[in-house]
Amino acid sequence: MVTLARSVNPAVLSVQIRKQFSASGAAPFVLDVSASFSPGFTVLFGPSGSGKSTLLDCIAGLQLPDSGEIRLGEEIFFDAAQRINIPPQRRELAYVFQSLALFPHLSVDQNIRYGLAKVAAAEQRRRVEESVAAFHIETLLQRRPGELSGGEKQRVALARALVTQPRILLLDEPLTGLDAVLRRSILEDLHAWSANRPIPILYVTHNREEVDAIGEHVLTLSNGRVQESGAPRAVLDAPRSVELAQAAGFENVLSAKVLEHRPADGVMRVALDDGPSELEIPLGDAMPGSEVCVAIRAGDILLATEAPHFLSARNVLPGTIESLETRGVLVQVKVKAGAVFLVHVTPSAARSLDLSPGQIIWLVIKTHSCHLVR
Amino acid sequence: MNAEALLLSLRLAATVSLLLLFFALPLAYALAFLKWPGKFLVESIVALPLVLPPTVLGFYALIAMGPRGPLGKLWQSLFGHSLAFTFAGLVIASLVYSLPFAVQPLVTAFESLDRRLLDASAVLGASNARTFFRIILPLAWPGVLTSLVLSFAHTLGEFGVVLMVGGNLPGVTRTVSIDIYDRAQALDYAGAQQTALLLLAVCFLVLSLVYAVNRRVWSPWPVR
Numbered sequence: 001m002v003t004l005a006r007s008v009n010p011a012v013l014s015v016q017i018r019k020q021f022s023a024s025g026a027a028p029f030v031l032d033v034s035a036s037f038s039p040g041f042t043v044l045f046g047p048s049g050s051g052k053s054t055l056l057d058c059i060a061g062l063q064l065p066d067s068g069e070i071r072l073g074e075e076i077f078f079d080a081a082q083r084i085n086i087p088p089q090r091r092e093l094a095y096v097f098q099s100l101a102l103f104p105h106l107s108v109d110q111n112i113r114y115g116l117a118k119v120a121a122a123e124q125r126r127r128v129e130e131s132v133a134a135f136h137i138e139t140l141l142q143r144r145p146g147e148l149s150g151g152e153k154q155r156v157a158l159a160r161a162l163v164t165q166p167r168i169l170l171l172d173e174p175l176t177g178l179d180a181v182l183r184r185s186i187l188e189d190l191h192a193w194s195a196n197r198p199i200p201i202l203y204v205t206h207n208r209e210e211v212d213a214i215g216e217h218v219l220t221l222s223n224g225r226v227q228e229s230g231a232p233r234a235v236l237d238a239p240r241s242v243e244l245a246q247a248a249g250f251e252n253v254l255s256a257k258v259l260e261h262r263p264a265d266g267v268m269r270v271a272l273d274d275g276p277s278e279l280e281i282p283l284g285d286a287m288p289g290s291e292v293c294v295a296i297r298a299g300d301i302l303l304a305t306e307a308p309h310f311l312s313a314r315n316v317l318p319g320t321i322e323s324l325e326t327r328g329v330l331v332q333v334k335v336k337a338g339a340v341f342l343v344h345v346t347p348s349a350a351r352s353l354d355l356s357p358g359q360i361i362w363l364v365i366k367t368h369s370c371h372l373v374r
Numbered sequence: 375m376n377a378e379a380l381l382l383s384l385r386l387a388a389t390v391s392l393l394l395l396f397f398a399l400p401l402a403y404a405l406a407f408l409k410w411p412g413k414f415l416v417e418s419i420v421a422l423p424l425v426l427p428p429t430v431l432g433f434y435a436l437i438a439m440g441p442r443g444p445l446g447k448l449w450q451s452l453f454g455h456s457l458a459f460t461f462a463g464l465v466i467a468s469l470v471y472s473l474p475f476a477v478q479p480l481v482t483a484f485e486s487l488d489r490r491l492l493d494a495s496a497v498l499g500a501s502n503a504r505t506f507f508r509i510i511l512p513l514a515w516p517g518v519l520t521s522l523v524l525s526f527a528h529t530l531g532e533f534g535v536v537l538m539v540g541g542n543l544p545g546v547t548r549t550v551s552i553d554i555y556d557r558a559q560a561l562d563y564a565g566a567q568q569t570a571l572l573l574l575a576v577c578f579l580v581l582s583l584v585y586a587v588n589r590r591v592w593s594p595w596p597v598r
């Protein structure tokens with residue numbers, strides 16, 4: 001009955017809090033967030049140190065905000081003015097930490113049952129079976145966390161959190177350190193579980209791929225404040241702040257000045273502050289003469305060893321290779337073309353082009369690989 | 375060798391270390407997990423016996439337990455006899471003397487627990503008591519063992535406090551270390567040697583046991 005009532009009228013989590021951390025010497029960090037979270041996935045995205053985990057801790061009741069309020073529907077979790085602070089035990093939410101925090105001395109089965117102390121035995125058995133099946137961990141029940149692989153631990157942590165039938169689900173980078181295939185399969189299980197449970201799910205990550213896989217709504221935090229909120233493509237593919245562009249994986253953030261608008265073509269031309277190079281970028285709301293930043297992913301830039309002709313790409317810049325650095329499965333090439341550009345190519349491409357420092361090279365960048373940021 | 379003195383010392387050490395655990399567990403919990411004003415004062419009081427000469431501690435214990443001391447008066451009115459120079463008096467003085475050895479391993483063990491485990495327990499609905507018995511104690515048990523053994527061994531070997539508070543009554547307050555001292559004074563080096571060697575062996579054995587256990591079992595903090 002309760003589940004029915006909840007699904008008819010799913011509760012919105014609304015948060016309006018402020019918390020100041022005074023670090024000695026440095027300027028104090030202030031978390032100042034006001035946002036509401038509807039049932040379904042909201043991705044919290046932002047550079048590390050932007051206050052994502054602190055926000056989750058405040059919602060869970062593990063940290064006390066200085067002021068403001070937190071409520072789920074009509075129910076008050078925290079209200080500074082009324083001096084209400086419901087302890088974490090009574091908020092009936094689930095929280096999967098980045099470290100997962102599985103109890104090392106308890107078996108997987110005991111870990112999962114830990115949050116069900118007040119649930120009757122028969123109901124306990126039913127729920128454990130259900131969540132164990134949902135996350136495919138039937139064979140792990142008698143093991144200790146120390147005997148599990150990374151992916152298995154993450155599945156157990158999710159099962160332990162969800163078996164309690166929480167009213168809010170907080171996930172703090174629960175899938176870090178997993179390979180893409182494993183991550184996708186766990187995300188699928190999580191999606192399947194959440195499909196018929198309309199509760200707010202806050203998912204912290206700075207992995208772009210996870211954002212796309214979850215992809216309903218994204219809220220970006222920067223330096224303790226909400227920056228933007230909307231669909232992932234709108235917010236992250238066109239990041240509107242330099243910090244966010246860097247966090248979203250744009251290796252090149254270049255300052256430039258707008259030269260002219262060409263509305264008929266939907267583009268505008270900008271001059272880079274460093275050097276004589278000009279770029280054609282999609283038309284944005286910056287006026288000619290104004291200072292802007294242009295963000296370009298290192299992987300979106302092509303390299304050519306001769307001046308290329310007959311290309312659709314509108315930006316071809318000559319430059320010189322400053323350095324080459326192998327990073328795992330890619331080679332990072334630093335190219336001086338007025339400004340310094342970072343370019344990612346595969347090791348085989350670097351070999352076949354016979355790239356070396358000092359070499360003259362052409363950068364090829366599509367107009368729509370250039371993003372205007374504030 | 376004086377078996378009576380040895381048995382008395384063992385009885386004293388066992389009583390004191392078990393009693394201390396009851397006081398030390400809540401005290402260490404408060405020191406490790408709770409924030410309260412004046413915590414530093416309590417911390418320094420707990421650590422005081424580490425630096426205070428045992429005779430000073432014993433002297434004040436004797437004053438307190440004497441017929442005109444507050445503790446002595448209270449004891450007299452409750453049990454009808456004085457507290458000084460009795461086994462109970464020895465126990466009380468030893469509780470104070472060995473307190474840091476019981477509290478500090480527990481505080482260290484508690485503080486080195488992963489706080490996120492305690493957070494996880496709270497979010498999963500567990501009361502503080504349940505978190506303590508299901509998570510904190512099982513994970514900190516090498517610390518509990520260390521606390522027990524250190525306070526046991528420390529009480530076993532105490533001398534100054536016993537001499538001041540207990541005197542030297544055979545079977546009541548004459549512990550092994552007093553016995554060794556007596557024999558050495560009487561030039562009975564063979565007798566002193568036997569007891570001393572036994573005490574050395576016992577202390578070495580219990581400490582080896584603790585370190586062995588701390589290394590082998592799953593331990594919540596890195597053992598060095």
